[in-house]
Every structure is written in structure tokens, then in C-alpha cells.
Amino acid sequence: MRQPYWTNGPSTLYLGDAREVLAELPAGSVDCIVTSPPYYGLRDYGVEGQYGQEPTLAAYIETLQKTFCEARRVLADDGTLWLNLGDSYAANSDGWARGADYNPHQPVVRPRSRLSVPPKNLLGMPWRVAFALQEDGWILRNAIIWHKPNAMPQSVLDRVSTRHEMIFLMVKQQRYWFDLDAIREPHSEARSSTRRTRCGGKPGGNVRTSRHLDGKYQDDRDAFCGKHYGNAMLPTGRRHAVAHPNGRNPGDVWSISTRPLKAAHFAAFPIDIPLRAIAAGCRPAGTVCDPFAGAATTALAARQLDRSFIGIEISEPFCDLARARIVAAAAESSPEEPEG
Structure with a gap:
């Protein structure tokens, strides 16, 4: 060497x-x-x-x-x-x-x-x-x-x-x-308003949604992400219609x-x-x-x-x-x- x-x-x-x-x-x-x-x-x-x-x-x-x-x-x-x-x-x-x-x-x-x-x-x-x-x-x-x-x-x-x-x-x-969280970008004001509406008026809170993975439904996005990817990119799907609380991709x-x-x-x-x-x-x-x-x-x-x-x-x-x-x-x- x-x-x-x-x-x-x-x-x-x-x-x-x-x-x-x-x-x-x-x-x-x-x-x-x-x-x-x-x-x-x-x-x-x-x-x-x-x-x-x-x-x-x-x-x-x-x-x-x-x-x-x-x-x-x-x-x-x-x-x-x-x-x-x-x-x-x-x-x-x-x-x-x-x-x-x-x-x-x-x-x-x-x-x-x-x-x-x-x-x-x-x-x-x-x-x-x-x-x-x-x-x-x-x-x-x-x-x-x-x-x-x-x-x-x-x-x-x-x-x-x-x-x-x-x-x-x-x-x-x-x-x-x-x-992905490390490089997320802030939502625009219009997007933030949409996120608050879709998240039940709780900006910054956990986004809960349903998804199918290996035959099982998971309800908590953060738990899924932590279990399978660490702080990694979430899988794709209709759940991304809900703005992520940490910012946009x-x-x-x-x-x-x-x-x-x-x-x-x-x-x-x-x-x-x-x-x-x-x-x-x-x-x-x-x-x-x-x-x-x-x-x-x-x-x-x-x-x-x-x-x-x-x-x-x-x-x-x-x-x-x-x-x-x-x-x-x-x-x-x-x-x-x-x-x-």
C-alpha cells in the first residue's frame, strides 16, 4: 500500500x-x-x-x-x-x-x-x-x-x-x-396548506396511512421506514399524495x-x-x-x-x-x- x-x-x-x-x-x-x-x-x-x-x-x-x-x-x-x-x-x-x-x-x-x-x-x-x-x-x-x-x-x-x-x-x-429526510425541501405555502388538510389539521405530526407489504398491511409510515430502511426513502404509491411532514422529495x-x-x-x-x-x-x-x-x-x-x-x-x-x-x-x- x-x-x-x-x-x-x-x-x-x-x-x-x-x-x-x-x-x-x-x-x-x-x-x-x-x-x-x-x-x-x-x-x-x-x-x-x-x-x-x-x-x-x-x-x-x-x-x-x-x-x-x-x-x-x-x-x-x-x-x-x-x-x-x-x-x-x-x-x-x-x-x-x-x-x-x-x-x-x-x-x-x-x-x-x-x-x-x-x-x-x-x-x-x-x-x-x-x-x-x-x-x-x-x-x-x-x-x-x-x-x-x-x-x-x-x-x-x-x-x-x-x-x-x-x-x-x-x-x-x-x-x-x-x-431522503436529509435532503428534503420545504413545502410551498400552498402545499403546506394541502398537507394540513390531508393530515387532519395536524401539521408536523406523523402521517398514518395503509399500505401493503409482503401480504401485510402497515399503518404507521415512520415505523415502516425505521424497520425496513432506517432513515431511507419510502416506497412509492398513492400514499405520496399526502405531503411528508419533513418536506418534499x-x-x-x-x-x-x-x-x-x-x-x-x-x-x-x-x-x-x-x-x-x-x-x-x-x-x-x-x-x-x-x-x-x-x-x-x-x-x-x-x-x-x-x-x-x-x-x-x-x-x-x-x-x-x-x-x-x-x-x-x-x-x-x-x-x-x-x-x-
């Missing part, structure tokens, strides 16, 4: 290839994985062995399949995987090279995706990867749309601009840890603004995403892993929620950036605590 690049209490960073480091971690040692691998053909991080610059679509998918095969082994049986992936287009008509007005962080030579599909095609990469992982045994539970209200404008005239990315929730088995469209990071890592997702994923998908005092740690946004969310963190990053400068952000966050939350 390699030595950590840096560790301090609940946070640990490893420098290296995600698949290689995951292969060295003990089986079942993390409770939740929240990650966003490099997207296909969009960024050149200038690191040997970087992901996202594979020559073909199939090669990129195979790389992620092998990586998440190791991730599946490391994840606890009742753990959850939250995978954020953005899409990209096949190369434009001038070949595989970028145009003069492209972002300088984009690769000079793009992967030869046009060998697989004609130019200007949306590759559908998130779904290609999701289906490949599904074939490997992952259970695909949700396809969440991350809507970006402040998405960057795009200078395109023959299609509408892209304002979303995908977040897939995947698990290893049918029963897993999921705390946030649904599978998350409207979350991007947050520019004035540092070397230019593709960090907003902390709101890992905060929500960890709150719902990681048991209290559990361990969160991000195999593509980048600027350690997932680590900051894990620390806020009192979870341990294991991060893997192939770029040493990004490891240094991640360490600096974790230390700074720790200093802000506990000014008298030594940085370590």
Missing part, C-alpha cells in the same frame, strides 16, 4: 492513477463515492496518464469501466456512487484540431471521436458510460439532471445551448443506505448554479452537489471517496458533514491545491486547531 501524499485527521489524499490507487484500498472501506471524472476530449490537464484523452469513445468507456470496477470493490455493499459526467460533441469539420477561438485549456488535438460518429454529433457519453457500468453489475437508480441557471453562453446558431449535466446514482445491491432535476473557482482547477463542480449526495448517500460518520479529487470540493463537503474523506488525484499541483483548500477550510471552522 502506497503512503498518502498528505493526511490530516479525517482527510487523506493519494497521488496517482485512480484505478491503481483504488486497487490498493481495502474492499468495502468506503461508504459513499462522489466524483466527476475528466470529461471526454474537453480538457488537457498536462499530466501523463490523464483520463479523457483516449483516442476513441470505446477506449474512454473501457478506462472508466476498469476504474469503477475497482471502485465497486472498495465501496461498502450498502454504499452509493454519485457520478457526474458532462457530454461533448464529435470533432468539427476542420478535423481533430481545435479552432483559433477555443479555450486554451482544451487539447490542441482532440480525441478522434469522429472516427466513430460523423462531425457535430452529440456523443451521449454520460449515458454510454452509465449503460456500460450497468452491464458490469451496477444498479442505476437515478439519472439526475443538474440544471445550471448561470450556464456559460455558447456561440452556436444551429442548436440550443447546453445548460445541464448528468449525475447518476448507482448502487451495488437493492437495499442500500439512503436518507427534491426530485431528479437539481437547479444549482456553478461557482467559479479562482485557482488552477477550472472544472470544479459546486459544493452543493457533494453536500446533497453525501447527506443522502453516506451513513453518519462514514467515509467518502473521490477518485478524481481535483480541487477537493467533495472533501470540503465531507468535512462539513462530519464524514471522513479519501481523495485520489493524478496531478501533483492539484493535490497541492486540494491540500491547501482542506487546510484553509479546517482553519476557518476551527481557528485554534493546528493545520497539521
Whole structure:
């Protein structure tokens, strides 16, 4: 087992290839994985062995399949995987090279995706990867749309601009840890009024309803939930016509603004995403892993929620950036605590 690049209490960073480091971690040692691998053909991080610059679509998918095969082994049986992936287009008509007005962080030579599909095609990469992982045994539970209200404008005239990315929730088995109450949203005033009426004028009280489970009727929603799921998502059915006293299910469209990071890592997702994923998908005092740690946004969310963190990053400068952000966050939350 390699030595950590840096560790301090609940946070640990490893420098290296995600698949290689995951292969060295003990089986079942993390409770939740929240990650966003490099997207296909969009960024050149200038690191040997970087992901996202594979020559073909199939090669990129195979790389992620092998990586998440190791991730599946490391994840606890009742753990959850939250995978954020953005899409990209096949190369434009001038070949595989970028145009003069492209972002300088984009690769000079793009992967030869046009060998697989004609130019200007949306590759559908998130779904290609999701289906490949599904074939490997992952259970695909949700396809969440991350809507970006402040998405960057795009200078395109023959299609509408892209304002979303995908977040897939995947698990290893049918029963897993999921705390829906932790991410419920407040009811609107109109919805709250409806809830009071349907609950017999007792806002905040237990909702009692009848349901059928394995040939038996259960009358108390809280008892059912506690017995079978812990603080987990309730089964579906007509009983959801009654508003839950703790708030509404946030649904599978998350409207979350991007947050520019004035540092070397230019593709960090907003902390709101890992905060929500960890709150719902990681048991209290559990361990969160991000195999593509980048600027350690997932680590900051894990620390806020009192979870341990294991991060893997192939770029040493990004490891240094991640360490600096974790230390700074720790200093802000506990000014008298030594940085370590």
C-alpha cells in the first residue's frame, strides 16, 4: 500500500492513477463515492496518464469501466456512487484540431471521436458510460439532471445551448443506505396548506396511512421506514399524495448554479452537489471517496458533514491545491486547531 501524499485527521489524499490507487484500498472501506471524472476530449490537464484523452469513445468507456470496477470493490455493499459526467460533441469539420477561438485549456488535438460518429454529433457519453457500468453489475437508480441557471453562453446558431449535466446514482445491491429526510425541501405555502388538510389539521405530526407489504398491511409510515430502511426513502404509491411532514422529495432535476473557482482547477463542480449526495448517500460518520479529487470540493463537503474523506488525484499541483483548500477550510471552522 502506497503512503498518502498528505493526511490530516479525517482527510487523506493519494497521488496517482485512480484505478491503481483504488486497487490498493481495502474492499468495502468506503461508504459513499462522489466524483466527476475528466470529461471526454474537453480538457488537457498536462499530466501523463490523464483520463479523457483516449483516442476513441470505446477506449474512454473501457478506462472508466476498469476504474469503477475497482471502485465497486472498495465501496461498502450498502454504499452509493454519485457520478457526474458532462457530454461533448464529435470533432468539427476542420478535423481533430481545435479552432483559433477555443479555450486554451482544451487539447490542441482532440480525441478522434469522429472516427466513430460523423462531425457535430452529440456523443451521449454520460449515458454510454452509465449503460456500460450497468452491464458490469451496477444498479442505476437515478439519472439526475443538474440544471445550471448561470450556464456559460455558447456561440452556436444551429442548436440550443447546453445548460445541464448528468449525475447518476448507482448502487451495488437493492437495499442500500439512503436518507431522503436529509435532503428534503420545504413545502410551498400552498402545499403546506394541502398537507394540513390531508393530515387532519395536524401539521408536523406523523402521517398514518395503509399500505401493503409482503401480504401485510402497515399503518404507521415512520415505523415502516425505521424497520425496513432506517432513515431511507419510502416506497412509492398513492400514499405520496399526502405531503411528508419533513418536506418534499427534491426530485431528479437539481437547479444549482456553478461557482467559479479562482485557482488552477477550472472544472470544479459546486459544493452543493457533494453536500446533497453525501447527506443522502453516506451513513453518519462514514467515509467518502473521490477518485478524481481535483480541487477537493467533495472533501470540503465531507468535512462539513462530519464524514471522513479519501481523495485520489493524478496531478501533483492539484493535490497541492486540494491540500491547501482542506487546510484553509479546517482553519476557518476551527481557528485554534493546528493545520497539521
